Amino acid sequence: MATQHSRSTARLMMAPAVILLLGWMLVPLIMTLYFSFKKYLPLRGGDLGWVGFDNYVRFVSSSSFWPSVSTTLIIVGGVLAITLILGTLLALLLDQPMWGQGVVRILVIAPFFVMPTVSALVWKNMFMDANYGLLSYLWEFFGAEPVQWMSQASLTSIITILSWQWLPFATLILLTAIQSIDHEQLEASEMDGATVLKRFWYIVLPHLSRAITVVLLIQTIFLLSIFAEIFVTTAGAFGSKTLTYLIFQRVLESQNVGLGSAGGVYAIILANIVAIFLMRIVGQNLDK
Amino acid sequence: MIRKTSLGVAVALSLATSTAVLAETITIATVNNGDMIRMQGYTDQFTKQTGINVEWVTLEENVLRQRVTTDITTKGGAFDIMTIGMYETPIWGANGWLIPLHKNVNFNTNNLSAAYDVDDILPAMRGGLSHEGTLYAAPFYGESSMIMYRTDLMAKAGLKMPDAPTWDFIAKAAKAMTDRSNDINGICLRGKAGWGEGGAFITAMSNSFGARWFDMDWNATFDQKPWADTLNFFVNMMNESGPKGYATNGFNENLSLFQQGKCGMWIDATVAASFVTNPKDSTVADKVGFALAPDTGLGKRSNWLWAWALAIPAGTQKEKAALQFVEWATSKEYIELVAAKEGWANVPPGARTSLYENPNYTKVPFAQMTLDSILSADPNNSTVEPSPYVGIQFAAIPEFAGIATQVSQEFSAVYAGQQSVEEALAKAQDITNEAMEAAGYR
Numbered sequence: 001m002a003t004q005h006s007r008s009t010a011r012l013m014m015a016p017a018v019i020l021l022l023g024w025m026l027v028p029l030i031m032t033l034y035f036s037f038k039k040y041l042p043l044r045g046g047d048l049g050w051v052g053f054d055n056y057v058r059f060v061s062s063s064s065f066w067p068s069v070s071t072t073l074i075i076v077g078g079v080l081a082i083t084l085i086l087g088t089l090l091a092l093l094l095d096q097p098m099w100g101q102g103v104v105r106i107l108v109i110a111p112f113f114v115m116p117t118v119s120a121l122v123w124k125n126m127f128m129d130a131n132y133g134l135l136s137y138l139w140e141f142f143g144a145e146p147v148q149w150m151s152q153a154s155l156t157s158i159i160t161i162l163s164w165q166w167l168p169f170a171t172l173i174l175l176t177a178i179q180s181i182d183h184e185q186l187e188a189s190e191m192d193g194a195t196v197l198k199r200f201w202y203i204v205l206p207h208l209s210r211a212i213t214v215v216l217l218i219q220t221i222f223l224l225s226i227f228a229e230i231f232v233t234t235a236g237a238f239g240s241k242t243l244t245y246l247i248f249q250r251v252l253e254s255q256n257v258g259l260g261s262a263g264g265v266y267a268i269i270l271a272n273i274v275a276i277f278l279m280r281i282v283g284q285n286l287d288k
Numbered sequence: 289m290i291r292k293t294s295l296g297v298a299v300a301l302s303l304a305t306s307t308a309v310l311a312e313t314i315t316i317a318t319v320n321n322g323d324m325i326r327m328q329g330y331t332d333q334f335t336k337q338t339g340i341n342v343e344w345v346t347l348e349e350n351v352l353r354q355r356v357t358t359d360i361t362t363k364g365g366a367f368d369i370m371t372i373g374m375y376e377t378p379i380w381g382a383n384g385w386l387i388p389l390h391k392n393v394n395f396n397t398n399n400l401s402a403a404y405d406v407d408d409i410l411p412a413m414r415g416g417l418s419h420e421g422t423l424y425a426a427p428f429y430g431e432s433s434m435i436m437y438r439t440d441l442m443a444k445a446g447l448k449m450p451d452a453p454t455w456d457f458i459a460k461a462a463k464a465m466t467d468r469s470n471d472i473n474g475i476c477l478r479g480k481a482g483w484g485e486g487g488a489f490i491t492a493m494s495n496s497f498g499a500r501w502f503d504m505d506w507n508a509t510f511d512q513k514p515w516a517d518t519l520n521f522f523v524n525m526m527n528e529s530g531p532k533g534y535a536t537n538g539f540n541e542n543l544s545l546f547q548q549g550k551c552g553m554w555i556d557a558t559v560a561a562s563f564v565t566n567p568k569d570s571t572v573a574d575k576v577g578f579a580l581a582p583d584t585g586l587g588k589r590s591n592w593l594w595a596w597a598l599a600i601p602a603g604t605q606k607e608k609a610a611l612q613f614v615e616w617a618t619s620k621e622y623i624e625l626v627a628a629k630e631g632w633a634n635v636p637p638g639a640r641t642s643l644y645e646n647p648n649y650t651k652v653p654f655a656q657m658t659l660d661s662i663l664s665a666d667p668n669n670s671t672v673e674p675s676p677y678v679g680i681q682f683a684a685i686p687e688f689a690g691i692a693t694q695v696s697q698e699f700s701a702v703y704a705g706q707q708s709v710e711e712a713l714a715k716a717q718d719i720t721n722e723a724m725e726a727a728g729y730r
Contacts, residue, residue: 041727042361043379043686058726063718064694130533148533151704235350237481237697238535238704252354254690255361256726 029268036261043255055262064246071155072242076223078159079166083219084212086163087170092204094171095178105175112168116228123161124150124233154238161229166222170215177211178204210282217278224271243267312609313341314368317359319352319596321539322563323429323636324371327617330625334616340609349538350482353689360385360601368610372425372599373484374416374667375682375689380599381424387600387607389614390423400426404615408640412662413595425597426618429559430638432661433492433591435579436546436564437553438572441465441472445552452580452589455496455521458553462529465552474529476551477522479703480538483689486703487696488592488681489555494518496583496590500671501683501720506729508720510695510713514672519709523702535703547571555581557594558661561654562633578657580664586672592681593665595639638662691723 036055039048059065094105111119127134128149136146149157181204189199227244234240236249247267251260318324324346331342345367347355356370360380372380380386389399390406400406406414406423413430417423435453442449445464450457462474478489491501499514509515526534529552531545539556543563546554547570554560567573581591598617600610616622623643626635633652635643643649644659670680677683682692698712698719724730 039728041686043357043383044727045383058722062722063715148536148704151533151535151700152706235481235697237700238706239701241697249690249694252358253693254723254726255357255686256690256723259726 032261032264032268034261035257036265038258040257040261041255042257051258055258056265059250059259059262059266064241064249067239068241068243068246071240072224072244074155075159075162075226075242076220078155079162079223080216080219082159082163083166083170084215086167087174087215088208088212090167090171091174091178092200094175108171109168111164112166112172114165116165116226117232119165120161120229120232123157123164128157150234151238154234154240158229158233158240161233162223162226165229166219169219173211173215174208177208181207213278213282217275217282220274220278221271224267224274243270311339311341312606313343314606314609314613315343315345315366316369316371316598316613317345317347317352317356317367318371319349320346321349321559321596323559324596326626326630326634327428327622327636330622333625334613337616338609338612340612342613349484350693353484357689363603365601365603367601368604368606369598369600369613371428371596373597374593374595375484375679375684377417377425377597377599378419378678378684379686381419381422385602386424387602387604387611388422388424389426389600389611391421399611401615404619405642408620408642410639410641410662412593412665412667413639416593416667417595417597425599426614427595427597427639428618429636430593430595430662431557431559432593432638432658432665433489433556433581434558434561434657434661435553435555435581436561437461437577437579438465438549438551438575439577440575441552442577449577449579453582455582455584455590458555458582459521459525459529462525462553466529471550472552473531473545473550474552475525476531476537476542476545476554477526477534478538478542478556479526479534479700480536480541481693481697481700482538483682483692483696485538485696486700487692488594490518490522490696490699491692492581492592492681493522493590495588495671495680496581496586497521498584498586498588498672500673500675501688502676502724504674504676506676506724508717508724510717510720515713515716516709519699519702519713523709526703535700555590558654558658559637561658562637565633565653576653578654580657580661588670588672589664591661591665593662593667594681687723687727687729691720694719694723 037050037052039051039054040046041048090108094101094108098104125133130136130146130148133149135149139146147153186199186203189203194202225244226242227248230236230240230242230245231248236245241249243263244267247260247263250256250263328344328346331344335341352371356367356372357376358364359366360370377386381388387399409427410430413427414423417425417427435449435458437449442461442465445461447461447464449461458475464474466472466474478486480486494500494515497514497518499512499518500509503509531537531550537545539560542551542554542556543560545551546564549572561576561578564570564576565573581589583589598614600607600614604610618639620640620642623635623640627648632648635649637643637655637658644655649655665680667679675683677685682688695716698707698715701707702709702712721730
């Protein structure tokens with residue numbers, strides 16, 4: 001039973017951490033809000049006064065806005081689908097007892113530790129380059145015309161790179177979930193004549209549902225803000241401009257800080273909607 | 289005893305600080321072009337002469353622009369010298385972000401030494417790097433664009449390149465020179481997104497087709513016929529005779545294609561002439577001819593004007609040292625230094641009048657064509673119909689870089705076959721008008 005005194009001591013002890021966290025979050029947030037209501041053009045002398053909601057209206061009414069939203073959705077959806085399906089299969093595979101299990105698991109997880117810019121460059125130059133990329137050799141070996149990955153299949157390429165990066169994360173979480181399945185239950189169902197598919201569908205998958213939501217939640221939040229992979233591979237060309245990239249474009253390429261900040265505020269709202277929505281699902285799952 | 293030690297410490301300290309002052313280090317942001325890389329190789333000479341150390345930050349063109357623009361607008365102070373071009377210099381100079389190098393009106397504030405001979409800088413370059421008569425950046429090299437073509441392939445195709453060809457001739461020649469089975473493309477041109485890459489090329493080309501970026505009221509003009517003509521002509525010609533995947537080819541990609549003998553013609557920066565005729569790097573060094581950039585008979589050619597120049601951001605702590613470097617790198621002596629070590633064909637071109645009067649240099653096969661191309665470019669009068677902006681392959685307004693990068697991305701998507709010319713032009717029209725509205729022009 002905490003006394004009044006010990007409670008206030010506890011608050012005092014926590015204060016530095018809380019203040020630091022608040023500052024970390026609030027200062028950029030407030031600055032973004034502040035700039036989003038200003039006409040702020042660094043190349044035209046900086047602060048040109050308050051403009052109300054002009055920047056907000058301009059950002060969404062721009063012809064680049066809806067294409068960037070749909071690009072974002074395609075990339076996030078594509079990566080989620082690939083990582084979840086392949087992640088589940090890989091997790092099932094890695095759960096099997098085999099020789100050199102430890103090494104294999106480390107190798108599978110490795111891509112997650114490669115920096116985004118590095119992995120994007122490796123993919124772009126060593127795999128997807130149309131002249132000397134590994135994939136173009138493969139295509140030529142089978143007598144096909146090599147694909148210009150970055151220009152002709154820009155979204156597919158970016159989704160591939162991102163999936164490669166995020167697959168280990170999904171695999172890791174799903175694998176730990178699979179390992180916690182009660183094996184007696186599986187054996188019992190096997191004795192009762194349940195096929196592999198049925199066991200997967202009725203026992204493994206329901207057991208994984210919580211892990212899958214966690215993967216969904218965390219990946220969505222991170223994928224909404226991917227930037228390095230696009231910057232390094234296509235620099236926003238060939239229809240690969242996401243919402244995040246559009247904000248970067250507004251602030252740094254167009255040097256319109258106010259407009260970009262308004263976009264930033266939209267992105268914050270969007271990310272929070274997704275987060276609240278997904279947290280509810282997780283919460284419901286946890287209650288079960 | 290104590291006094292002695294403290295004295296010793298004081299002496300040691302003052303010695304340490306004085307050597308620190310002597311070994312001053314300046315940081316220079318530059319672009320990864322051949323001439324700049326070469327200059328980095330000679331930095332030791334500068335350090336030997338002056339005792340000033342130099343630290344290089346070498347970046348790809350698009351990245352360099354973003355880095356230095358962000359640094360100058362936020363007064364970041366990361367660089368003592370920035371490599372910028374004709375687009376940035378007048379805009380930044382007008383904002384007071386650069387240290388003036390030379391003033392016409394008030395000679396008292398001249399920062400350049402007499403030996404530097406500022407009047408030797410080519411008037412076109414000096415004009416483009418000044419704002420209201422004040423020079424803000426010293427040209428390291430200047431360029432226009434011209435046609436570089438393979439004389440052997442041209443002869444094989446049974447054609448003769450005129451000194452001043454038309455686009456129709458170029459398209460015809462490109463088709464005749466293309467030999468897909470031997471991997472020879474009739475023509476290689478820039479398609480890469482970015483206003484300084486493919487954007488610069490298509491804008492310069494559009495001038496010769498009678499197009500312009502803005503009408504006199506700053507409205508975008510992508511909905512008008514000249515732009516559709518330009519883009520359709522370009523796409524048809526490149527699909528017929530260009531290399532595959534040209535949508536991602538910029539200056540460096542085309543340079544390596546040409547050097548490997550995979551291009552019949554290449555229209556690009558005049559500085560490339562030195563690289564394609566250098567037998568060390570080029571397999572076709574002895575088979576290259578030059579001609580003026582093409583036109584369509586409307587009175588404007590499709591060559592641009594550009595200079596990479598060194599500027600000193602206002603607010604640097606090391607103005608003196610930076611100025612010393614700028615003078616050294618853009619001096620006549622530097623040109624002679626490079627000439628002595630690597631031959632006259634490899635000196636940084638296009639910056640100084642004296643270079644084109646030097647008998648050693650006039651012997652270089654591309655010298656005259658380079659000078660002619662530079663002299664035929666007029667940034668103040670670049671379009672067939674009147675336009676409200678200065679600049680040939682760009683419009684010298686702060687918003688242009690952002691707009692043109694997006695527009696060139698839409699064009700690149702056409703080159704990659706992702707959308708039609710009409711779709712791209714409609715998007716370009718929207719992008720440009722929206723940005724001009726946001727900036728308060730319309």
